[in-house]
Amino acid sequence: MLINVTEFFRDQALFGYLCQQVLPELFAVARRKGTEARIWSVGCATGEEAYSLAILIAELLGDELEHCTVRLFATDVDGEAIMFARRGIYPATALTVLAPELVERYFIPRDGAFAVTKRIRGLIVFGEHDLAQRPPFHHIDLTLCRDVLISFTPELLTRALQLFAFALRDGGYLVLGKTEASPPLNGYFEPVDSSLKIYRRHGARTVLPPTWSKMAVPITLPRAHPGDHLLAGAPALENPRPAVIEPGGLLDEIPLGVVVVDRRYDILSINHAARLFLGIYHEARGEDLIHNAQGLSGSSLRAAIDTAFRDGSSTRLEQGALVTLATGEECRLEITCRLVRPNAPAREAPAVMILLHDVTATEQVRARQDDAIARLTARTRDMAEANRALLAANQSLTGTSVAAAVGGGGELDLGHGIN
Secondary structure (H helix, E strand, O other): OOOOOOOOOOOHHHHHHHHHHHHHHHHHHHHHHOOOEEEEEEOOOOOHHHHHHHHHHHHHHHHHHHHOOEEEEEEEOOHHHHHHHHHOEEEHHHHOOOOHHHHHHHEEEEOOEEEEOHHHHOOEEEEEOOOOOOOOOOOEEEEEEOOOHHHOOHHHHHHHHHHHHHHEEEEEEEEEOOOOOOOOOOOOEEEEEOOOOEEEEOOOOOOOOOOHHHOOOOOOOOOOOOHHHOOOOOOOOOOOOOOOOOOOOHHHOOOOEEEEEOOOOEEEEEOHHHHHHHOOOOOOOOOEHHHHOOOOOHHHHHHHHHHHHHHOOOEEOOOOEEEEOOOOOEEEEEEEEEEOOOOOOHHHOOOEEEEEEEOHHHHHHHHHHHHHHHHHHHHHHHHHHHHHHHHHHHHHHHHHHHHHHHHHOOOOOHHHOOO
């Protein structure tokens, strides 16, 4: 199923449409909302499509690229292809479709080949991802999935389209390959340009579908294990601890979010409150927490878990992580990571417990207090300024009265100089 055949700017008409119609709109929305533009290249193979998108973005934004936040995710189930894409080094024959000025701007000659510049590589996050097993990225503005779905069974095709509907924001774009059939999910996508297979996300939010292993289908794809997430030197866990939070149990009744993860960051247990806080709407046990958690910085969360495993000490993320709930409301979380067995040596501990505390009310009270203090400070400052102005006026009036009295030869009555 792995067809790693691609090239730079494959389908000039499509990239022209993205350049003229789609990307300018996405950047305008991102500027207006103060958010980052998020693009997902699915089945990126050896990276040509992802780098083509990055070059197109750099051409569109020019110097503004330094002030515009763009996140481009490029994923594939083929680990070797991802390793090649991360290197970003291509033979000269691969660049023949590019204009010479683009090659000069965005590639560096290296030992008879050409390396993508650091500026372009820095726009892209490459990673292994299996549509059959892993949840998608979230809040995506544009998803490209070309010549990937043609090999899928009908069941997996439906799941993949459901994943894209879940990942895309309302109004986001989905681009499919020309050889693929139109999406069957009419309730989630509407055509923008049928000839180019460009669709737009609309309708109610979809529920994240189950993983492939829970679907009755004739074939099974291998699950991608993110081995690079393992801590250096950490012992492998042959038999992870069984779940300690059962659905419907006592911990599902409390408002405190609780998640237990192993050294691969895979979820061993999770309660109801944590699901709401992190936007995890499916079973998720055995899946990567870093990838599933929505609204949090994956690197910060991973660092906190690593520190707990390495040092055996509780670690706390900075208070105020912004998370969007299923209701559309926003809350601020205080997140603490601690070993499940705090008395055991850190390197022998099987898991870390992550506690998520909603401090929205506390933050709101503090914000109101800060606002009240700011208003009182401003009022005090205004009163002090008014008093200084009044004193200056009185002094000026006193000086005028003294001058008038001396100049007129009359007597000066200091006791009645100022009314």
